[in-house]
Amino acid sequence: MAERVMEEQIQDCGYRTDSDVCELYLGRKGLRDVPDLSRFRMLKYLWLNHNKISRIHFLSMNYRLSELYLDHNELSDITGSLSHLSSLHTLMLNDNRLTGLKKTVREMRRMANLRVLNLFHNPLAQDSGYRVYVLHHLPSLELLDREPVSQKEREEAFKLFNPERTAVIQSLGFGRRTDSVIGARPAIRSPASCRLLQSSGKCDRTRNSDRPDTAPFEDRVLLRGYQRSIMHYSLVDWSKMARSQQRRLAQQPCHLPPLVTVEFR
Structure with a gap:
């Protein structure tokens, strides 16, 4: 059935050869499976929305795809099926059964040109921090779930997933460099580290040159945390x-x- 529908679509569009096919509309055909589309090397636009497709195995050689519509299907996993489509600009996956936010986003990490993405009405969209996670790992997005991506959202995602770099940037803004992380809990000091701080000049900074080099690595790191540039x-x-x-x-x-x-x- 799928092959018949595809051949009818090719005839209706007047394509003479496979290399002439740049777009295919196979939406709302009740398809459960799609034949291999490797022969359409110049395919850029593909509509497969509103079908009953449960797995993607027919796009192995369609590297030129820029728009792919797979919304309103029965997809539960896309691992290993879309990562090679680095030219994708628009990807519609809403209204499916996708679970596993991390593995789904990992599949799209190589899509450097991806600008529009729909994932709403999937189980993964209910995960806590779903939107900020997607924006952090897919920084090229401009429209997510039909909502524009703001600069404030990008900054919040950066702060949430890069606390160390955020701390460094904020410290440089005040004219100094610090190794501490914002919101980090103070380390529990051992008696040895306390003696090291007392003997190394925590209160008397002129004695920094007298600190013992044989102290444990953790204690030396703790000591450096108390030192600031002048x-x-x-x-x-x-x-x-x-x-x-x-x-x-x-x-x-x-x-x-x-x-x-x-x-x-």
Whole structure:
């Protein structure tokens, strides 16, 4: 039945050879299976919506596909069937039976050109943090589930899945670098680490050079967390600086104003 429907569609469109076929509309045909479409190498647009398709095994050589409509079918898993379609721009998978958010998104990680994606009305769309997870792992998306992707959503996804990099970016914004992670719990210090901090100058920063190199690695990392870079800002009061004419007319030599240095830790 599927082959007959496909041949009728080819005749209706007036295609003469397989290489002329750039689009196929096979939607709403009650199809349960689709024959291999490898012979249509130039196929770019494919409609298979509103059928009863349960698995995808017919797109192994259709690398030029840019729009694929598989919504309103009976798909429960797409693993190993779509990852090679790197030219896809639009992918409709809503109203299916897809479960497993991670493996479904992993299948689309190589689609660098993917801009429009529909996954609503699937069991995976009920997972907690579904939208932010998809946006983080598919950064090229501009429209997800018929809603535009905002810059605020991208930033929230970045902060949620990259806490270390977020902490570094925020620390650089205040003119210093820190190795701590925002929201991280303080580490439980052992007696040995406490003695190390006391002997290494936590209160007296001039004794940093005396810290023992034989201390455990964890204690040395903890010690470094208490150290911060020192920033110096030097200022000159230009109102007290003599002008060139004043220097020429002055009876006594003009002294340079003092240099004021401010230290930030």
